[in-house]
Amino acid sequence: MPTVLVIEDDEVTAREIVTELGAHAIRADWVADGRAGLERAAGGGYDLITLDRMLPGLDGIGVVAALRRMQVDTPVLMISALSDVDERVRGLRAGGDDYLTKPFAPDEMAARVEVLLRRRRQPESNRLQVADLELDLVRHVAHRNGQQLNLLPTEYRLLEFLMRNAGQALTRSMIFETVWGYHFDPGTNVIDVHIARLRRKLEGAGPPLIHTVRGTGYMLALPES
Incomplete structure (x- = not known):
C-alpha cells in the first residue's frame, strides 16, 4: 500500500485528504507544521507528499526547496488557495511536481x-x-499498427500524457495544466478539439483507444470489446 505524507495545517482539509486517499487504498500520515513536515519527509519512507503552500513554522516553498537541496526526490503535490500563475510557477520551480488549488x-x-x-x-x-500504439520519446514519433502518425507538437504532448497514465481517468484540468502549462479555463473547448483531432488520427490506424469519461475527462485504454 502506498504511503503519503500530508503536510497541512487546516484540520478539516487534512482529514478530507486522508479520508479520500484511504478510499483509494493509499495510507496517509498527517503533519500540521512545516518544520515537522520537513523532518518527517527528509526521513524517507513516503511514496508521495501533499504539501500546503501556507504553513506555520516553514511555508510550503521552503519545505519543498529544502527537500530538493537534500536530494530527496519524493514527488510533491502542492495544494494552495493561491491560484495565480506566478504562485503556481514559483511552487513548481521550487521543486513541486504538481499544483492543485483550493477548493478542490x-x-x-x-x-x-x-x-x-x-x-x-x-x-x-x-x-x-x-x-498497438507506440511512442518514441527520443524521436518524438508515434506509430500505430506499424503506421506512422502525423502529429502536431501539442497532439504529441497530449498523447504522451494519456499514454503515461493509460487506464487512468484524467480530468480536463489535469490535461490542460500538463499539456498547455497554465490554469484550466472551464469555458474553453480547446481540449475537446485536440482530443477529437487526435482520435481521428489514432482511429485511422485501428479501433478507438481514447475514451470519454462522463463528468470527468478522458482516458486512454485498450480497445473496447
Whole structure:
C-alpha cells in the first residue's frame, strides 16, 4: 500500500485528504507544521507528499526547496488557495511536481496523487506502448499498427500524457495544466478539439483507444470489446 505524507495545517482539509486517499487504498500520515513536515519527509519512507503552500513554522516553498537541496526526490503535490500563475510557477520551480488549488474536488486530488505515484513507479524508457500504439520519446514519433502518425507538437504532448497514465481517468484540468502549462479555463473547448483531432488520427490506424469519461475527462485504454 502506498504511503503519503500530508503536510497541512487546516484540520478539516487534512482529514478530507486522508479520508479520500484511504478510499483509494493509499495510507496517509498527517503533519500540521512545516518544520515537522520537513523532518518527517527528509526521513524517507513516503511514496508521495501533499504539501500546503501556507504553513506555520516553514511555508510550503521552503519545505519543498529544502527537500530538493537534500536530494530527496519524493514527488510533491502542492495544494494552495493561491491560484495565480506566478504562485503556481514559483511552487513548481521550487521543486513541486504538481499544483492543485483550493477548493478542490477530493476525487481529483486522489487522481493527481495516483498519477504521480504511477509516474514514480514507471521505469525510465525511451518508448511508451499501449496495445498497438507506440511512442518514441527520443524521436518524438508515434506509430500505430506499424503506421506512422502525423502529429502536431501539442497532439504529441497530449498523447504522451494519456499514454503515461493509460487506464487512468484524467480530468480536463489535469490535461490542460500538463499539456498547455497554465490554469484550466472551464469555458474553453480547446481540449475537446485536440482530443477529437487526435482520435481521428489514432482511429485511422485501428479501433478507438481514447475514451470519454462522463463528468470527468478522458482516458486512454485498450480497445473496447
